[in-house]
Structure formats: C-alpha cells, structure tokens
Amino acid sequence: MEGKNCFRTRWEQRPIYSGGNIATIALPRTPADPSGTAPLSPTDYEECLVTICGDTVNVLRTETGKTLCSFTVPLDDVILCLDTVSVLSPAAPPGEPATRKTVAKRREKDAPNDPAEPAAPGADSHVPVGSYVAVGTRQLQIFLLRVDLLAPPALPESPAKADEQAEEGEVPATPQAQQERRYEMQQVVSWTAAQQAISTLHFSPSGLYLVVGSTDGGVKVWNAFHHHLTHNFNSPFTSVVHTLFLDAQEAYLIVGSFEGHVAVFDFVEKVLLCHTRSHVQAVEAVALSEDGSCMFTIARDRRLSILSFDAKAQRLEERRAIVVKEHVSSAVFERTHTLHVGSMDGIVASYGVSETEAAQLQHRLPKPPAADLMDNVEESFVRSLIVRGKPKGVFDSAHSFFVDAGRSDAGLYAADAGFNIARIEPEANTKAHRVVSTIVSFFDQVLDVKTFADSFPYKYMVVNNSKDVRLYDHTGCCLSSRVLQGHTDTVLTCAVSPDAAMVATAGKDQVVRFWDTQSWSCVAKGVRGHTAEITSISFNMKPSDTYFLLFSVGADENLRLWDAAQARQAAAPEQELTHRDGIASAHSGPVYALAVAPNDQYVATGGKDKSVNVWSVTGKKLYREASLKGHRRGISALTFSSADRVLASASNDGTVRLWSLVSRTCVKTLQVNKTALLQVSFFNHGTQIVTGDAEGVLRVWAVNTSESVWSAELHEEKIWVLSVLERDDETVFLSGSAAGVLIASEDYTAEEARRVREVRDDTILKEQELANAMRKSEFARAFLLALRLNHPRHLRQVLVQWCSKDAAACEAQLKDELLRSLDGEQLQRLLQFTREWMTNSRHCHVANLVTFCFLSCFHYKEVLALPYVRGLIEPLLSYAMRHTQRQYNLLHMTYYMDYVTRSLTPEALSVLPPYDCFKRARETIGEEEGADAVVKKVQ
Incomplete structure (x- = not known):
C-alpha cells in the first residue's frame, strides 16, 4: 500500500438516549412472507427498546444494548415524546368480549357527523401488520415510522459474480453475515398534529388511532395510517395533558393533566362524560377495572386515588385514597391491580392494589448508598418506567413468548435522569428488586x-x-x-x-x-x-x-x-x-x-x-x-516504546517528541499543525505512533520517516482517551471524546494490500482472456469480459471490431442474448459507458448502436422501472439530438458542393480562359510569339 495505513471503524458507541419516555416494541426475527401465506409465529419476534436522543429515535436490542436502527427527523427539530405499537395479526384480537360493538358504532358516528373526518370506506379501519413508532416534535409534527427486518444479503449467484464483487472492493456475503439481522426504520407519513406544543401521544391498543395531547389541554385523535382527524376533544381544564389512557375495547379515553385533573371521554360518542380533580400534581398513570366500574390514578403528590366510575350516570367520585411512601416521579400499571412506582431518589417499588384493601408492597429496589443519595439525587430521578415483556399492541396469541399475563413478577425498564436504562427484576423469595443490567445510553x-x-x-x-x-x-x-x-x-x-x-x-x-x-x-x-x-x-x-x-x-x-x-x-x-x-x-x-x-x-x-x-x-x-x-507547553501524554529505549511525549504545543533514554536527548519531532495533542501511543513493534488531538483527529505516524501515514476526523470534540489493543495479528484503537462517543478503529492494511494484490492478479488474467477472445473473434465473450473488467475503452473496441466484421450479427446478438443476460448493476454500467461515448462525436456511432439495442430489447415499462434511468436517458437523448443535427448540417454542406461542382459554368468562376484554350493557342501561334500573342489570340 506504498507505506500508507488503512483503518476503518469496527464499531462505535454514540449517545442513544437524552431523556423523555421510553417504550418497547416487538420486532420480527425472520423476514415476513410477502404473500402472507406463511405468517410469523409468536416465537419469531423479539422485544426491543425505543429511545429518544435529540432529533433521533433509536431501536435497541435489550440483551446487548446494541443499536439496531435509527431515524433522524428531516427538520431541524427535537423529538419530545414517543409511543409504539406492534401489530402482529391483521385480525381482531381474540378473547375480546362478544358484546363489543365499538367498530360498527364508530363507523356510524365518525364519518357522517364529524366534519373533521370525511366519509371513509371500511379500509380506513385496517391496520397493516408491522411494528410502528410515532414521535412528536417541538415543531408540532407527528412522524409515523415503521421498523422492518431487511432480507439478509444473498451469496453471489456464480463464481463470476464473486470475482466481480472482489474487484470492486466488496466483501462477499458469508453464512455468518447472512445470520446477522439488520433492521431499517422508515417514515410512513408525517403531518402537523396540533396548534400548541405536543406534550404526549398514545397509540390505541389496536394501533389504528393515535391520541395526541397538547399543552393547552386539547386532545386530538388521528387515524394513524390515513392521518385524518377522527376526534377533537376539548378538556374541561387548560393545563398540560400529561397522561392518556384508552381501554382495551377503545370505549373510554381517560386524560390526566399536569395539575391533577382527570377527565373521561366516551371514545365512540365523542363526548365528555365526567371529570374531577383528585390530585394536586401531575397524574402519572391511570388504570380502569375490567368491568369499568373502578378507576385507579397515581400522581406525583404520592396519592393513589381509587375512583368510582359510572358511565351511564356520568359520575366519577373518589372512594378513597392511599398515600405511598415514595416521592413519585413515574408510574405504570402492569394490570389493574399491580402498580409500579419510580421515585425522585431512584427507588422503584411494586404494589398490589385493590378497591377495598390497603396497598401491599410486593417488591422494592433498595436505596442507593448514602453518599450517592446526597450528591446524585438529580441523576437518580426516574423519568420513565415500563413493564418488560409486554409491548403495546401484541395480541393474546403472542403474549406467551414474552411474559405470562398472569404473572405478577414481571421485570421493568427504568430510565433515569442520568440517561441510564436499568433492567430491574424481582428477587426470588424476597420483596426486593435487583438491577440485572444497565444500558448506559450517554457516556x-x-x-x-x-x-x-x-x-x-x-x-x-x-x-x-x-x-x-x-x-x-x-x-x-x-x-x-x-x-x-x-x-x-x-x-x-x-x-x-x-x-x-x-x-x-x-x-x-x-x-x-x-x-x-x-x-x-x-x-x-x-x-x-x-x-x-x-x-x-x-x-x-x-x-x-x-x-x-x-x-x-x-x-x-x-x-x-x-x-x-x-x-x-x-x-x-x-x-x-x-x-x-x-x-x-x-x-x-x-x-x-x-x-x-x-x-x-x-x-x-x-x-x-x-x-x-x-x-x-x-x-x-x-x-x-x-x-x-523542549516542549513549549504542558505535557498531556507519555508512552514508552516496547522495542527501543525511546520515550514519546505529546504536548499542547502540537508536537510529539521522541526522547532517547540512552542519550537523554530529543531524537525526533513530529508535527502537522499547532493543534494540542492530548494522547499518544506506540504500536506495531514501536515502528508507528498514533496520536489524538483536541479537534477529534486521530493520526498515525511512521517513526522512520516522521510522516503522517493516516488521519481521520473521527470525533467532534477533544479525544480524552486513546487505548491501543494488539492481539492475534490485529490492531484496534479505542478512542473516546468529550462528546461521549467511543469508537473502535481497526487496522486492515494487510487485508487491503492482499485484496489489492489479488484484484490486480485477477485483472491481469481477465485482460489476457479478453485479448485471446479478441484474437479468436469471440466478440460476445469479449463483450462480457470487458464489461466485467469495467474497461470502457476495451468494450468500445470490441463493439467497433464486431460491427466492422458483421454489423447485423452484432446487433442481433446484443438484442437477443447479451443485454438480457446482464444483471441490474452490469446494465447500469453499460448505460453509463454509453452516456460517456455519446458525448464524443468520434464514438457516438457506438453509443447509438447500444442505445438502439437497449430500447429494442426492453419494454418501455421495464425501462421506466429502472431507478437510474432518468440520469442516463436524458443525456443520451440530448447528445443524440445534437449529433443528428450535426449530421444534417453535414448533409446540407454536401448539397452545396454538388451545386458548386455541377451547376456553375467555368466562365462564371474566372475571367481567364480555361487551361485548354491556352494550350491550343500556343500550338497554333507558336512559342516564339510569346504569351501576349497567345492571350490576344484566345480573346
């Protein structure tokens, strides 16, 4: 590689959570059947976490904390809240009460009477199978995202395809690579959802509706997949909507405010039923009993309020209240009678609640150490609490592969103000919670x-x-x-x-x-x-x-x-x-x-x-x-060579000095600019040095030549740490910055040199095959070899010689066999070559031949389906028209020559007689009389 090193990023860890609520989502382990004839079973899904980091939403694997996919909103915006839903079956959930008539009733009420929603067919109630994420932003936008499993990369179809991938620097797919699951998050639709700031949003259990709460107390309900308004509720209060709850039958919508109000709306009739103020601080969680007669609410005022609810009488009255021990900062009801509470000091407790009895403590996370409690009270603040193994929208048929619905010891995910997401599980035979693992989402x-x-x-x-x-x-x-x-x-x-x-x-x-x-x-x-x-x-x-x-x-x-x-x-x-x-x-x-x-x-x-x-x-x-x-500023890092008695020092003056421990003198000075160097380390048996500076640049130096052989701006902030790992003939740099980013860069110089050498050898062999095919007049084989070698000049020469020998056979074989045998990438490459040939008047005849064969071989619908056709066809047409005009101009010039040579008489061209007249006059008069006599004789 001519003395240059090659490094690439092996992995990187960037901030993935910056606050707000978190959610879980069910993702497929295997790609779904496009025909739908083989639906996925419940065991084909895994639970993942969804987090917010600024303008990006991330999906994390819970077992490792690895980021599976991300989506950044296209605007200069900030995501405020999110919710998820996993629709694993297109049918209605089994186990619903037979008396439910909300679907038919909703169709009667929504479209005809509500001017906000136009009349829609029954297709509007259809929810496509998939995993969805909805986010609300500061600029009042709602983004509906879909998470899909990408198909694994397939092995090359033939050895020739494998050789072609190697020539282009691609790594052929291996069975191990095929087993790696890759996900993609794409935007389905986006729209402006409110006139005031969005405070919270909530998917309905079926996934069809998205309920959006705003800071002015307004609540709007949207059809998530057709983004039209279905409900517009005006709350009896004007404070911030903090909590939204929609029962499993989608019959009642309960709204909790930041000031402790609770309002109940009939989701089908679209009217306010009743409201009360049972708290004085923000309502964190709401639950409704199965028969709909009892409601539980928990707020930051530590009061667990048990309310009696009568929909027919439109009455909501408080029966009694229980004060919990924790200073509530977040809460979630796993079921109606199981409450999980997160506190401001990091305590997580689980209670069993009932309509008549006192709350029973089931499990409790021990307090942090006293020192941590005094200093880290703000970081211990529990921002969000969700139940593990129960993503929203997963129907009963799929519950078995997560957590049994009858268990009361389900685990939790707790996100705190220190940007850590802890996985909490109850200990067996005790009333204590324990932290199993923690996802550190921000370093x-x-x-x-x-x-x-x-x-x-x-x-x-x-x-x-x-x-x-x-x-x-x-x-x-x-x-x-x-x-x-x-x-x-x-x-x-x-x-x-x-x-x-x-x-x-x-x-x-x-x-x-x-x-x-x-x-x-x-x-x-x-x-x-x-x-x-x-x-x-x-x-x-x-x-x-x-x-x-x-x-x-x-x-x-x-x-x-x-x-x-x-x-x-x-x-x-x-x-x-x-x-x-x-x-x-x-x-x-x-x-x-x-x-x-x-x-x-x-x-x-x-x-x-x-x-x-x-x-x-x-x-x-x-x-x-x-x-x-010798340094002009402070020393920031030191390292000894493992091979020589040499010490390297990095300084804020931007230099690396190499000191001999024998002579106690500086033997070399390395410097590119005056940017402060913060880290330095030897590697490769002391022959190279890697440095990290205050601008986030990682640089590799060759000690013998004192030159920089590789550099990359991997970080955006100062590189505070640089660790070199050398084992098993591999070198990895682990660098961390002040921005909380940790990046591992691996040295693949030997691998790249070997690949380049193999590609060069293989290219020489194929060029020899191409020359042999040309000598044997095997033009079809030579055409494919030149195209595979990515040699436009050789390909043009093949077509020129082929046409000069048998133009009809060349045209016929191109249309009937060769163009149809090319894959998408080869066809795109051929059209790109044709575009370049068309720009040159000397080669335009070859381009015209290829263009004619291409348009004759493929139907216009097939041509329009090509993703790159617009960028190729337009230049071809433009230059073809230019060459056609040039040929017409040339033809017109030939007509003028015919006119000059055939239509005009010699007298019109000159005042002198033609040459033959001079010759005859000279013969009759003689040479002795001279030229003047000849001219007079002619006249």
Missing part, C-alpha cells in the same frame, strides 16, 4: 478506557465523568452488568494489572481503590497519598507475588508508589493503605501524564511545567534520573 465525557482479555467475562471498562466505573459485557454495545461503586467524587482514571487480577481506580476524592476481579469487591484503598485530585495511575508491567506496584500522580505535584501486593493480601475489605514511597513536588505544577517502562526500570511523568521527568525504580524506591525539556 457524558469519556475520560479513560481499559480493555480486558478475550477470555475475561467483561470486554472493557469505561470512566465517564461519574463516581461509578462500569464494566461492559459486549464489544460495541452499551450494556453494563457490573458497576464499581465506592468513590465519593468523580473518577478520573483507572488501571488494569497485566495479569488482570486487580483493577485500580482514582479520581477527585484523592483515594486509590483496589478491586479484586474475582469478587469485584474493593479489597483496599490508598489514602493520604495525595492532597488534590489524582489524574493518572498505572501498574508495573512485570508484576509478581511480592513485586506488585502501582504508581499515581496528581494535581498536587506529587508522584506516589503504592505496594499493590499488600492490597492483594488485605485481611479486611477496604483496608486502608498508605503509599510505600513517593516524590513530593515531582513537578512545579499539576502532573497529568504518567507512563511505566516495559521493563519496570523507568517511570516518566509530565505536567503543566512543560518538562518530562524520568525516574528510575530500584526495588520499591524512586530516584530522579533525568529531566527532559
């Missing part, structure tokens, strides 16, 4: 990342501007099932021992915590070593049972050495340790960078004082070795 700022070996149960851990350090189970996903808690302030750095037996974390609380990777408990903590925040820590590279060290630096200018072997042998949990050795005032300013040599002989530190200090490690003591000066 905030990625401050440090460390990876584990492939055999480890966790892939990597991330420090992201929080007091907790999370470990992630899957590469490229945001699902975390382990969290390290104990720090009282933000964690800034972490380290993993070379044998992965211990993990260390440190941060603003000035404490170093040691974690055992078997039990994941804090076995010891280092105290009284620093008086300011700890900025960087690192284990020694060759640990043993007795020689196991940890080095730390901080903003207090100190360098500390900790005996990690004592932490491993600690008798009591969280045993306090003090540093074994240290250097006070190692720099004249805060120390930000720390690196340990591969042989444990040296430790390098760098900070704001622009100098790099090298310390020798003897036993368990530190001694000053050298102070390296």
Whole structure:
C-alpha cells in the first residue's frame, strides 16, 4: 500500500438516549412472507427498546444494548415524546368480549357527523401488520415510522459474480453475515398534529388511532395510517395533558393533566362524560377495572386515588385514597391491580392494589448508598418506567413468548435522569428488586478506557465523568452488568494489572481503590497519598507475588508508589493503605501524564511545567534520573516504546517528541499543525505512533520517516482517551471524546494490500482472456469480459471490431442474448459507458448502436422501472439530438458542393480562359510569339 495505513471503524458507541419516555416494541426475527401465506409465529419476534436522543429515535436490542436502527427527523427539530405499537395479526384480537360493538358504532358516528373526518370506506379501519413508532416534535409534527427486518444479503449467484464483487472492493456475503439481522426504520407519513406544543401521544391498543395531547389541554385523535382527524376533544381544564389512557375495547379515553385533573371521554360518542380533580400534581398513570366500574390514578403528590366510575350516570367520585411512601416521579400499571412506582431518589417499588384493601408492597429496589443519595439525587430521578415483556399492541396469541399475563413478577425498564436504562427484576423469595443490567445510553465525557482479555467475562471498562466505573459485557454495545461503586467524587482514571487480577481506580476524592476481579469487591484503598485530585495511575508491567506496584500522580505535584501486593493480601475489605514511597513536588505544577517502562526500570511523568521527568525504580524506591525539556507547553501524554529505549511525549504545543533514554536527548519531532495533542501511543513493534488531538483527529505516524501515514476526523470534540489493543495479528484503537462517543478503529492494511494484490492478479488474467477472445473473434465473450473488467475503452473496441466484421450479427446478438443476460448493476454500467461515448462525436456511432439495442430489447415499462434511468436517458437523448443535427448540417454542406461542382459554368468562376484554350493557342501561334500573342489570340 506504498507505506500508507488503512483503518476503518469496527464499531462505535454514540449517545442513544437524552431523556423523555421510553417504550418497547416487538420486532420480527425472520423476514415476513410477502404473500402472507406463511405468517410469523409468536416465537419469531423479539422485544426491543425505543429511545429518544435529540432529533433521533433509536431501536435497541435489550440483551446487548446494541443499536439496531435509527431515524433522524428531516427538520431541524427535537423529538419530545414517543409511543409504539406492534401489530402482529391483521385480525381482531381474540378473547375480546362478544358484546363489543365499538367498530360498527364508530363507523356510524365518525364519518357522517364529524366534519373533521370525511366519509371513509371500511379500509380506513385496517391496520397493516408491522411494528410502528410515532414521535412528536417541538415543531408540532407527528412522524409515523415503521421498523422492518431487511432480507439478509444473498451469496453471489456464480463464481463470476464473486470475482466481480472482489474487484470492486466488496466483501462477499458469508453464512455468518447472512445470520446477522439488520433492521431499517422508515417514515410512513408525517403531518402537523396540533396548534400548541405536543406534550404526549398514545397509540390505541389496536394501533389504528393515535391520541395526541397538547399543552393547552386539547386532545386530538388521528387515524394513524390515513392521518385524518377522527376526534377533537376539548378538556374541561387548560393545563398540560400529561397522561392518556384508552381501554382495551377503545370505549373510554381517560386524560390526566399536569395539575391533577382527570377527565373521561366516551371514545365512540365523542363526548365528555365526567371529570374531577383528585390530585394536586401531575397524574402519572391511570388504570380502569375490567368491568369499568373502578378507576385507579397515581400522581406525583404520592396519592393513589381509587375512583368510582359510572358511565351511564356520568359520575366519577373518589372512594378513597392511599398515600405511598415514595416521592413519585413515574408510574405504570402492569394490570389493574399491580402498580409500579419510580421515585425522585431512584427507588422503584411494586404494589398490589385493590378497591377495598390497603396497598401491599410486593417488591422494592433498595436505596442507593448514602453518599450517592446526597450528591446524585438529580441523576437518580426516574423519568420513565415500563413493564418488560409486554409491548403495546401484541395480541393474546403472542403474549406467551414474552411474559405470562398472569404473572405478577414481571421485570421493568427504568430510565433515569442520568440517561441510564436499568433492567430491574424481582428477587426470588424476597420483596426486593435487583438491577440485572444497565444500558448506559450517554457516556457524558469519556475520560479513560481499559480493555480486558478475550477470555475475561467483561470486554472493557469505561470512566465517564461519574463516581461509578462500569464494566461492559459486549464489544460495541452499551450494556453494563457490573458497576464499581465506592468513590465519593468523580473518577478520573483507572488501571488494569497485566495479569488482570486487580483493577485500580482514582479520581477527585484523592483515594486509590483496589478491586479484586474475582469478587469485584474493593479489597483496599490508598489514602493520604495525595492532597488534590489524582489524574493518572498505572501498574508495573512485570508484576509478581511480592513485586506488585502501582504508581499515581496528581494535581498536587506529587508522584506516589503504592505496594499493590499488600492490597492483594488485605485481611479486611477496604483496608486502608498508605503509599510505600513517593516524590513530593515531582513537578512545579499539576502532573497529568504518567507512563511505566516495559521493563519496570523507568517511570516518566509530565505536567503543566512543560518538562518530562524520568525516574528510575530500584526495588520499591524512586530516584530522579533525568529531566527532559523542549516542549513549549504542558505535557498531556507519555508512552514508552516496547522495542527501543525511546520515550514519546505529546504536548499542547502540537508536537510529539521522541526522547532517547540512552542519550537523554530529543531524537525526533513530529508535527502537522499547532493543534494540542492530548494522547499518544506506540504500536506495531514501536515502528508507528498514533496520536489524538483536541479537534477529534486521530493520526498515525511512521517513526522512520516522521510522516503522517493516516488521519481521520473521527470525533467532534477533544479525544480524552486513546487505548491501543494488539492481539492475534490485529490492531484496534479505542478512542473516546468529550462528546461521549467511543469508537473502535481497526487496522486492515494487510487485508487491503492482499485484496489489492489479488484484484490486480485477477485483472491481469481477465485482460489476457479478453485479448485471446479478441484474437479468436469471440466478440460476445469479449463483450462480457470487458464489461466485467469495467474497461470502457476495451468494450468500445470490441463493439467497433464486431460491427466492422458483421454489423447485423452484432446487433442481433446484443438484442437477443447479451443485454438480457446482464444483471441490474452490469446494465447500469453499460448505460453509463454509453452516456460517456455519446458525448464524443468520434464514438457516438457506438453509443447509438447500444442505445438502439437497449430500447429494442426492453419494454418501455421495464425501462421506466429502472431507478437510474432518468440520469442516463436524458443525456443520451440530448447528445443524440445534437449529433443528428450535426449530421444534417453535414448533409446540407454536401448539397452545396454538388451545386458548386455541377451547376456553375467555368466562365462564371474566372475571367481567364480555361487551361485548354491556352494550350491550343500556343500550338497554333507558336512559342516564339510569346504569351501576349497567345492571350490576344484566345480573346
């Protein structure tokens, strides 16, 4: 590859949730039969989460947290709320009461009497099978989206097709790739839904209607798939609509306001039945009993109100009220008599409620630690709470593959203000909830990342501007099932021992915590070593049972050495340790960078004082070795080469300096611009360096030539962390930025060089085959080879020679065999070549031949069905008309020549006699009389 490296993004983790409500949706595991003869069974679906992040809606796999598909609204807008519905069967749900007559009654009431909805046929009540998402935006828009499973990529139909894909740089599909399910979210329709800001929206159980609540108390109901208005309710209050509820029979619509009002509308008659104000704060959830006589409401005032409802008498009265213990911030009724409550301090509780008895606590999530409760109360705020395994719209026939409708211990998904979505399940034989896993949907700022070996149960851990350090189970996903808690302030750095037996974390609380990777408990903590925040820590590279060290630096200018072997042998949990050795005032300013040599002989530190200090490690003591000066600004990162006695330092002055540990001098300086460099690391046996700067650019340098061989602007903010993973002949860069984005970039230079070499060899062979076919006059085979090689000049030469030998056979074979045998991509390529030939007057006759054969071979409907035909046919017609006009002009010029040569007499052309006259006069007069006599004789 001529000294250049090739890198590509293996995976990336971007923010996927920025607040608001969340929902679940059922997605197919296998593509549906287009004919509908083989409908999918309930086991062919999986439950996924749907979240909002700014102007984007994301669908996540619950088992891994992987983003399956996304959709960004086309306007410069912000999504405020969402709801989902999964329609798995086109028929009416089984198990409905036989007395239900709402469908027929609605058809009588909607179209004839409501001017807002025109008369519609019965097709308007049809809901297409599929999974749908509806979102409301700040600009009063409603977007209806459909999530579909894409068909897996098929294997090439023939070896020739596989060769063609390889030549174009495509990776042929493999059986493993075919098994990977890919989803796509597409817009079905969008419309303006309200005159005031949209506060909430709600799908009806059948999925046909979309109920939209606004901030002025208005409620509009739309036919979701024909986007026409069916209901327009005026609430008796003017406060924000906060909660919407529509019963399973779609007979009653219940509206809860932000100020505690509850109103009931007859969904069929489109009239207000009754209303009351049973709360003084926002109503979070509403449930209606099966017989419709009792209503339950829960609000942020902690009151669970039990109301008596009589539709005929239009009466809604409160029977009694129960005050729950939690400060309610979100709530959901799993069934009429099961209530789940999320609180402002992060507590999640489940209650059994009834019409006559007191509320019974079923399960409760334990309180967070006291320190977290004091500092992270805002982040613990539960924003949204939904029941796991029960997506809306899934009919009874499909309930069995999620959660049994009769169970009372269903799991929950809780989204908090810290942008984390926790999966909560009840513990067996206890009244406690436990957090099984957490989807960390927003990293905030990625401050440090460390990876584990492939055999480890966790892939990597991330420090992201929080007091907790999370470990992630899957590469490229945001699902975390382990969290390290104990720090009282933000964690800034972490380290993993070379044998992965211990993990260390440190941060603003000035404490170093040691974690055992078997039990994941804090076995010891280092105290009284620093008086300011700890900025960087690192284990020694060759640990043993007795020689196991940890080095730390901080903003207090100190360098500390900790005996990690004592932490491993600690008798009591969280045993306090003090540093074994240290250097006070190692720099004249805060120390930000720390690196340990591969042989444990040296430790390098760098900070704001622009100098790099090298310390020798003897036993368990530190001694000053050298102070390296040359940078014009502070040092941000340090790294040792694994192959040479070389130290690399990155600085805010935009340079990377390579220091020889033998001569203590700078041997090389690498710089492209003056952008501050924040990270640096050696890789590829010390022959290359990768850097990350303050503009989000990742750059690879060749040490020998001091040149940049690859660069990419992967991030939009500062790159705070850069980790290089080298194993099994692969190199992966793990980079994190201040925007909360984590990206893994892999080196595929060897793979690309091998592919280019194979393509070059294969091209040479095919070119030889093309030359042989031309010599043998096998023009049909030569035509296909030239088209497959993507050589327009060779293809044109084939057609020219073929026409010169037998034009009729060429035209007939093109129309009858060759053009029909081309696939869509080859046909598009041929037409593109034809367009280029048509622009040149020397080659237009070849283009005319191909165009004539193409239009003769395909019906005009087939031509119009081609997606690229407009961009190809228009230039062909334009240039064809130009060439035709040129030929007509040439023909007219030939007519003028005929006129000149045949119609005019010689006397009209010249005043002199023709040449024959001079010749005869010269013969009769003689040469001696001269030319004047000849002229007079002629006259």
